Amino acid sequence: MDVRTLCLGVLSLGERSGYEIRKTVEGALGHFFDAGFGSIYPALNRMAKDGDVTVTAIGQEKRPDKKVYRITQKGRLALAEALIQVPAKDRLRSEFLVVMLFSEILSAGQLGARLDENIRLHRQIAKGLEACKNDCVPWGAQRLTPGMRFVTGYGVAMHKAAADYIEENRHLLEAPAVLAGRNAAD
Amino acid sequence: MDVRTLCLGVLSLGERSGYEIRKTVEGALGHFFDAGFGSIYPALNRMAKDGDVTVTAIGQEKRPDKKVYRITQKGRLALAEALIQVPAKDRLRSEFLVVMLFSEILSAGQLGARLDENIRLHRQIAKGLEACKNDCVPWGAQRLTPGMRFVTGYGVAMHKAAADYIEENRHLLEAPAVLAGRNAAD
DNA sequence: AAACTATATATCTAGCCGATATATATGGAA
DNA sequence: TTCCATATATATCGGCTAGATATATAGTTT
Structure with missing residues (x-):
């Protein structure tokens, strides 16, 4: 299980930008599975390339443009497939x-x-x-x-x-x- | 803090081979800081190069040869220096x-x-x-x-x-x- | 004979962390 | 005015790591 699965999971809750995904991770689930921009963006790029997500560029006022990602049906299948696998052991680093x-x-x-x-x-x-x-x-x-x-x-x-x-x-x-x-x- | 600090710490308990370091990690402290061969051996090589450890090759009967690592005084200083830093936050991955x-x-x-x-x-x-x-x-x-x-x-x-x-x-x-x-x- | 286990060393690759960079905007401190 | 901090945004780099894999010596089990 990697950050792709995590991003697909977050996107299954609703479309969002890479930055917003990070915010969701940070605010709600980072205590048990964290991921920073350095892994989220490459993961999103890979998934867009694989057809698991679609990306729509949106201009904004007073703020930089943003890219909104939406999970596809293919992405939902990939998510489900990942979630039914036997999860790896929890790992703590202290x-x-x-x-x-x-x-x-x-x-x-x-x-x-x-x-x-x-x-x-x-x-x-x-x-x-x-x-x-x-x-x-x-x-x-x-x-x-x-x-x-x-x-x-x-x-x-x-x-x-x-x-x-x-x-x-x-x-x-x-x-x-x-x-x-x-x-x-x- | 990286696997080098961990290896120095384990070696501060007594000389051992890379394989034995892994065994110590696996048996005693992997529940809060794990490290596999993929990171232990490169770390040992870096430390040997830096003078933090010495390495002695030893032939064995009925077993492959082994390399025994011993922490140096320089290594002890490096360990102490690493341990007085403010530790990073615990990280769990589940x-x-x-x-x-x-x-x-x-x-x-x-x-x-x-x-x-x-x-x-x-x-x-x-x-x-x-x-x-x-x-x-x-x-x-x-x-x-x-x-x-x-x-x-x-x-x-x-x-x-x-x-x-x-x-x-x-x-x-x-x-x-x-x-x-x-x-x-x- | 093949598979498994234990003791050993070593390396490869995909992925990740943390830092860094850039951009747009606002506000506060030096 | 510049710097710093914060927020919203995207993006990337380099060092490190996990897991898999490879090889070697030896013994045991299927």
Whole structure:
């Protein structure tokens, strides 16, 4: 599954420009499958070439022209075909955890700061997703589907679990840091 | 942060071959930062060229020769420098959630199967990590550091939270599927 | 004999991330 | 006035990576 499938999925919610696709990804589903312009635009070009989407250039006032993409019937079949495949395993990449793994090289102050930042970030994301739970605007859709509710709730639950774990277990890292007298200034 | 930092970190636990680094990643820390041969070997070559690691070729009986890598003092400095940077945000990629987002295209049977598989997988991983909690073998180390305990515990907590959420909320997706009469055979 | 598993190294290619560039427009700070 | 920031837009580049593939040595199973 690649960004093409993601774009086809977003376009199945309604036509939009590459920029708008990015906005939808960013606002509604980037917490479990992110994609930037560097991959969205090439994907859109490939799909346009393959006939999975059509593209219409539109001039705008006070704003640059935009290209609006619409999914084709061929694209809908491609989307469905991709979605019935066995999904690959979830993959997480956490630099924070790599740093925690080797946290003995941090001073107690640096360690505390990293832990605080990460907790704050998780709680912030959880809060943002919680606010989106009953809001179809980030999806650029007219209504929320069960799928949208499910994945948003998933994000809330997971980010809360992460923040909770870090809060409850930070002592595992901080106590040894203090005992070892790692007080060097940041 | 890239795979070089990860390899330096693993090598800071003790010298090992590229294959052994992969085994350590796979067995102990791949749940939060994975890396395959396609990125480990090029990274090792770059670091050997840069002087961050030394490499010693060793012949073996009944097995192919191997190259053992050892972190240098320069490599230790590079590792420390990388670890005190502000880590990038965690990034998750979940094809499962993409499928759930657009799950209306699945039959009730397919949906149930995907949910079951994912729950089983999360629980399996949580169980595997739980078994590793007090085991330094997967790390190829002599003892467990606070960091190792922390990250392993994190994995357990997160995979459990994921499985729990899916179990408790699957009805959000399955009830509409049944109501809509999506009973097509898989 | 072929397939599978384990231990090993190595590489290829399609895809992606993050940065960068450009364009149109507005507003605020130096 | 210039720079910076923000928003709306499209586009691309280069370094990195995932997954597949290849090769080698050896043993076990079908």
